[in-house]
Amino acid sequence: MSLYHNSTRLVRFGALLAVPMGLLVGCTDLKENPASLITKDNFYKNTDEVLAGVAAVYANLRNQFEDYYAVQQVSSEEMVVPTRGSDWFDNGAWLELHRQGWTPTSVVGLREVNGIWNQQYAGVARANIVLEALETVTIPNKAAVVAELRTLRAMFYLNLMDMYGGVPIATDTKVEQREAKTRAQVFAFIETELTAARADLPVSWPSQYGRVTRGAANAMLASLYINAQVYTGTVSATGLTRGAVRWADALATADLVLNSGTYTLEPNIKTNFLPVNQGSRENIFVVRSKPEDGLGFRRQYQSLHYNSISPGDGGWNGWAVVAETYRKFDATDARRTQILAGNQLAIFGGAQVRDRQGNPLDFTVDIANITAATEGEGPRNYKYPIDPAKVGGWNGNDYVIYRLGEVMLIKAEALNELGRTPEAVTLIDQLRARNFTPARPITVSSQTDVRAAIFSERLFELFAEGKRRTDQIREGTYTSGTWFGKTATQGYRILLNIPQPQLDVNPLLRQNPGY
């Protein structure tokens, strides 16, 4: 009895224990099944999904007018950002940028210099993941989409090569440390990619304006060729030793754009930058804006005064145009009116703009003290006008990366360098015609003078379009030149330093000479 009694107790105990323990079964599954995330294995399967991946690559183009733009503009002779009280001091970043004084561990060295690297490579990575998916997915128009992604990726590499020289090249999605290629190898990669892609690119995307076209790939290639002597040269601690020229390729590629019949010079240059500039027949490649969706352009604000737009509504009162540069513009040049100087009337309503103390606002040409500027000092870039329909500070202007005007200047430069100077002069005068009444053709004729005239013309024509640093490097004036707030710097500064945070984590990278 006792034994039986005990054993049933044990059984009963076991049965009771089984109840709570039974609840455990199946409760050790730790696999994550995210509801609001997807993985690449179950995505990029059809046209819409691929387009969502493509859109992300395009979205990365907005970095073109962020850190990249700041380095192109503020470290060149075009723009200066003086300190106004505490305003725009920002740990001295803007002054350092203007003085070309960055080092691997300085404010700019850690911020803008590292920022551009990360932003451009993020674009590369976004392109690579879609390109990899497209290797196994079939969608209509696949060839054009692949060509489009390769072109965009080539542009990110073009920006990287322009800023840093030789950089690593990734065409797959493996996350790993990679060795840097030489600058010439990167040049060759970009050339191959663009040459291969352009045949598959359409001349236009009728219902999807903004996507990469054959014209865009050719414009990109032309600007690659025109800088070939810089890009394929070598940079040492003392500066640049130029490489081979590719003027003939530059000319041929520019002609492919000019003769395509797709683009026409607008009678008024300002048409290309209006809040609604999708209709421009001159623009070849733009970064699209849609202010009502919170996707827009706002670089205007950097320059405008706090009250410029209407009383109480305005900009951030920072960036100014370097006085010498403003003075280079001919007083009759319509393009000078893209810079605000002198007494200011409100952009909307035309009322007198007053500064914060209530005085009439006057943008003086000169800035007395770069570290203690007043509210009104310095002329202001106003290339992209404020959108009357702006929403929440976003404007509708599409940001122009390439347009026919630039391709004409590329062709003129190539012609001049190939010894066809008269043809170059004709082309420049053709471009200048729309900006002067009466017309003011250029007055020089020697190859050397015309070369200088072309660089001047690029300054006037492409002012505030994010090109000046590259142009000055090709011209040879970027480091040696002096202008307000900037003295001559070392020749190696035509390349940015390889960002220290990248060197820290990738031992395969080497710092650029001089740094």
Place this chain on the structure above:
Amino acid sequence: MKVIRGLMAAAVCGLFMANPLQAQGRGSITGRVVDSTSQLPMQSVTVTIEGTQRGAITRVDGTFTLADLPAGAVRLRVTRIGYTPQIKEVSFTGGQVATVRFSMQAVAANLGAVVVTGYGSQRKEAVTGSVATISADEANVGVLANPTGLLQGRAPGVNVTLNSGEPGAGAQIRIRGGTSISGGNDPLYVIDGVPLQNNESEARGIGIGGSASIGRNPLNAINPNDIASITVLKDAGATAIYGSRGANGVVLIETKKGRPGAATMEYETYVAASQRSNELGFLTGSEYRSFISREIAKGTLPASRLASQGTANTNWEKELAQTGIQQSHNLAFAGGNQSTTFRASLNFADQQGVVISNGFSRLQARLNGSHEALNGKLRVGLNLSSSRVENDYLPFENTGGFEGGVFVNQAVYNPTRPVLRADGSFFEEGTGRQGVRNPVALANQVLDDGGTNRTLANVTSSYQLLPSLSVQLNVGTDRSNGQRNIYIPRISPAGAEFGGLAQQAQRGLSNNNLQSLLTWSPTVGNQIDFDIVGGYEYTDFDNTDFAAQAQSFTTDAFGYSRLDAGAAPQPPSSFREESRLVSFFSRTNLAYKNRYFLTGVLRRDGSSRFGTENKWAVFPAVSGAWLISDESFAKGLPFSQLKLRIGYGLQGNQAVPPYRSLASLAADGGARYVFGGTTVTGIVPNVNPNPNLKWEQSAQANIAFDYGFKDGKYSGSLEYYSKETTDLLLTVPISQTGSSFVGDQLQNIGSVTNKGFEASLDARIYDRPNRGLTLTSGLVFSMERNTVGSLGPSQFINTGGVSGQGQSGVNAQRIIPGQPIGTFYGAEFAGFNATTGAQEFNNYTVVRNAAGVETSRSLRGRSSTTNSDDFVIIGNANPNFSLGIRSNATWHGFDASWLWRAEQGRDVFNNTGLVYGAKSNVTQDRNFLRSALDDPTSVTEPALFSSRWIEDGSFVRLQNVTIGYSFKVPFAGGNKPLRIFASGDNLLLFTPYSGYDPEVFIDNGLASRGTDYIAYPRARTFTTGLRIQF
């Protein structure tokens, strides 16, 4: 087949056994076990009938029942670790219920009552880990919005910094310091056994020209009056039972329960009035005008400046201030009989801020009940709390800030401008968007309201299988739904640029918890006590977020209520995050001769958040205690008690965000692009996955002495610990060469060490209740040293971003190996230039070796410019030590208590002083701090961060004083006890710090601490109230 047969046999036999043989031959015993010293009921005491297998374990109230026993005499034996076993003979006849009372004698001097230790409880004396207990009744004085306030100054090693003086503000609670850099540093909260999710329950606000202030305390949903006790588990010996969530310490909160006996009812209420305790002091209108006149005379400002000034004399700080009225009502009733107890409570609390137009209120009900059946073998319990918290937020920013919300504009808005125009509307500088905004208008016009419903519920059930063996099943849930609605109107200069902006955001937090426990406490002779708890726990988390926004309204009339009235709806956003935690654990307590104690803990945690390669983790701990004073050789020592505790173990921090180990793609609003006229939302790889991601691991060693003198009249403990956290969760830069999507990855890299010393002393200075006088005092002392070990590939991490105009890219802190977290880094202020008045800084010449490593530095001189070589360590945000001293006294009907808190040797970065103490604000027609008038700098000098703004933030604070008087009042036919009390919070503050208050927290980067930027001012509060019991 065998199993089924067995189960059937078990069922049949069960029926057989449950069938009583003869009713008249059987009786029952009920009883209660109390502690002989405190007379408090003792839970979990094992009661056995000698010579049989029958027995029971006492309940929370110390009671037990043994039913259906054959009539006659039995010998009952009660045992409990730390107590002398007792035996009593009980005889009863058929049908009778015999009652028996045990009063158990502690083996040594009494150091306190039974403490909850997580998945069980233990007499404090037998505890081998580092555990601090807080008596809620004693701590719950003054105005406390939530349980975090109860922890302030009352437990060694527990540092509580309220973020600001905002009503219901969150708090930084650090148990033995923060050990994580980017993972969470908050402790795990466990209420009545259910681990809480401590996320903010409402979405953050919209920053107006800055980043929105930190959300309010999620524990605001919990009524401090419902809390019976708080236990803080500090070392690994105590927290390893919580495994991957134990590294930051565990706060166990037990709520009040009913007791058998006559039902009681209690009503407690208070009203309080509070005002800001301090002013920053900005220029008045007349000071501002005369300052401008002087500058014009000096030629530094144009003469026209004076004419543009207004004629008003507005003190914006005063205009924004108000006396905040607070009130609280608590009604509770409790009672029960031998088998069923209950307690129900209802709380309403309402707090207004000391700044206009914000506050919070709570309506909360709680029901705790327990019942037992099957002769006391089955016990079920229910704890249910439901609350509604309503938040009225003030639009202010913690960081950033060029334009900013209420507090930036309180600082900069021109004091010569009036609050109102002649027509009664708010004055603004102009129409439409403005860079400066009337702060009173902002506070009034911007609508920012939140509300959270939170339900906390758990059901516990335990069944006593054998007298020494019980099984428990607990199910708990914690669900909250928070909504935050914001409208920035068109009429406001902040909303004008959007044409009015409305946003609604919803957040749902949910976690479910299941625990099954087996507790075995066998009797192994007289020398050894032994208990084991083993268990399984399953927790799932399911959090959702949704937000929608619209802009461009034609009228402000809809507020945030009609998003569809906005012409420009913004893309809505939402996400859902789920994760699971599965654990197996066991703890063994062993006591030998009631003198030697050993505890072993093993927990195995599996978390879905960890990388695919690292789903499971094991956390062991061993701790032991030796009651030295019980040894014969110790009889001559002056100690009434002396106990040595030593422990070592591993704890984890699982603050890994879900899905970070997966290669995932996400829709990203920032990756949208326009093709033609159509916006396509980009799908982007959003994270560099790390399949090896795992928990942060802390190894902690603890050594302590618990002491008592003079029969426990003085008692306390001394503890030393060393805690090393490795595998820190750090977002580190990784090689960005075109295949990774962002330039960084979350990795387990680096280490941080915390070492500390804690001391406590409790003294019963007078304890003569017969003379009507008692006086007790307590002291807690902690010091903690934190050192960063390594940071993986990074030499340092910049953090502590400086806020304010012109400060972007400036960092005030650096995380550097060899230095503590919270190290201030920048130029050394050397004084003012004798002629120009400009600030000057020490300039150094630094010598570096070929590898670029600094080998020496020498002071070169001083100048007004600096470069990166001039930046050095300029301060430490961590205190040298912190102190809390409290006293409670009663004299006849009177009672009084006070609490002082002090922290010494901590630095605070006065970001407010830096940015708003710069006279250059005047060049933009902005106001500045009056203290800057004595500053020799010119109006053109920018605000420059340096050691000048690192101030000594040491303080001594009289946190609370309470005086009460209790007496009986004739009420409803009897004399009922009534207590009236008056209380003052934050009455005195002694500090050299020049800002509002040195105790402040803003989130300005990784592991930031010690920065003050225009925080919400702290209140000084006076409270009166009463409590009556029926």
